[in-house]
Amino acid sequence: MKGIKIFSPATIANLVCGFDVIGLALDFPKDEIYLYKTNNPGIHIHRIYKSSLPNDPMKNSAFAALQALLKKYQKIQINEEEKIGFKIELIKNIRPGSGIGSSAASAAGVVYGANVLLGNPFNTIQLIRFAMEGERIASGIAHADNVAPAIMGGVTLIRSYNPLDITKLHSPNQLWVSIIHPQIEVKTSDAREILKQKILMTDAIKQWGNVGALVAGLYREDYELISRSLEDVIVEPIRAILIPYFYELQIKCKEIGALGGGISGSGPSVFMLSKGNYTAKKVIEVMNQVYSPLQVDYKTYISPINLQGIKWSEIF
Incomplete structure (x- = not known):
């Protein structure tokens, strides 16, 4: 079993006039995520600390995002006999329902970490798409204005959803x-x-x-x-x-x-x-x-x- 420790940031979406298209990443607060790659197929939410978020996979943004990634990976992996699964531990320092990207931090964090553990087979846009599936569970809409800055950092602009086209903007240092x-x-x-x-x-x-x-x-x-x-x-x-x-x-x-x-x-x-x-x-x-x-x-x-x-x- 191999694991990784991840810090996934809170985010601000709808940057005033930028409804649904502009967001930014914060240095604080941030979630801590421990993600383990296992040979036990499937995704298992082991523990969630500092929150009463459901362990029910169908109601958890981290599960939905990682499930989307794993489904895609299983289609492209060379060794079809290799059994892959993930175990998740979440320390939720970003309070759910706060409006600063709690569900996005979970979804973006696990797909980012899984990509590292798998040898980085996916690019940034693909990771954002996977994380958006977590947002679909959380809010009913697969939006990217939180998960994009969480993954890319800084201030991000979504030019288009179809096709998904996101650019990182300049962030003034003050x-x-x-x-x-x-x-x-x-x-x-x-x-x-x-x-x-x-x-x-x-x-x-x-x-x-x-x-x-x-x-x-x-x-x-x-x-x-x-x-x-x-x-x-x-x-x-x-x-x-x-x-x-x-x-x-x-x-x-x-x-x-x-x-x-x-x-x-x-x-x-x-x-x-x-x-x-x-x-x-x-x-x-x-x-x-x-x-x-x-x-x-x-x-x-x-x-x-x-x-x-x-x-x-x-x-x-």
Whole structure:
């Protein structure tokens, strides 16, 4: 039996104006995954720590993603008599339902680790496709805006799903992220259900302009342009009702220097981008000031952009 230790990062999806197409990887928090290659066919979820996630394979994103990889590998392996299976242990430091890519971290982490143990037969796009099957289990939709940055690192842009076409964007070295996670439940399915199916052309034009300017701002490291581009006129106005004190949080953080921010994924976490660690820490203080009087438990995180994505420390 051969094993690998993996660190799979939290991620921010729907980067304000980049709904379903732009995401980024965080340095903190991150899941720890121990993955073992065995000669016992099939996939076995041995233990899950720090979470009540189901061991039921049909309800677990890690299982679904690894199953997709193993199915493909069995079609291409040279030695058809070789018996291959995997055993998974998850340490869930990213809380499920937080909106910062918990299911994506599990799915992306196991396929990345399995690929290393098998000798890297699959490329990055193939790994993302496998991980997307885990997201299908978690949210009902095989989306890539969390698993792509988890695997590729940095900020990623999904140009197309058919064919899958993803590019890694430039990440300014002073860009930091502050996050508050209210301990409330916002189901991805519910958050999608309330969205409008049709939008005004004027709103679409404004959104396209913001996405293009955000990409330009990232490459030019123009923090003022990034700030002006962090505006969502399509999704955020609808989903904001699901997050307590969302607009107050947004306004107060920008008043003390945050570039801007919005809802992470489908929520309930809210993130703000800042230039530099000092401002990012001040943003955390403001987040505490807004939420501490409320009768809502919450957690906060602060992180730079994770440029590498998933890391592995040892094979044993």
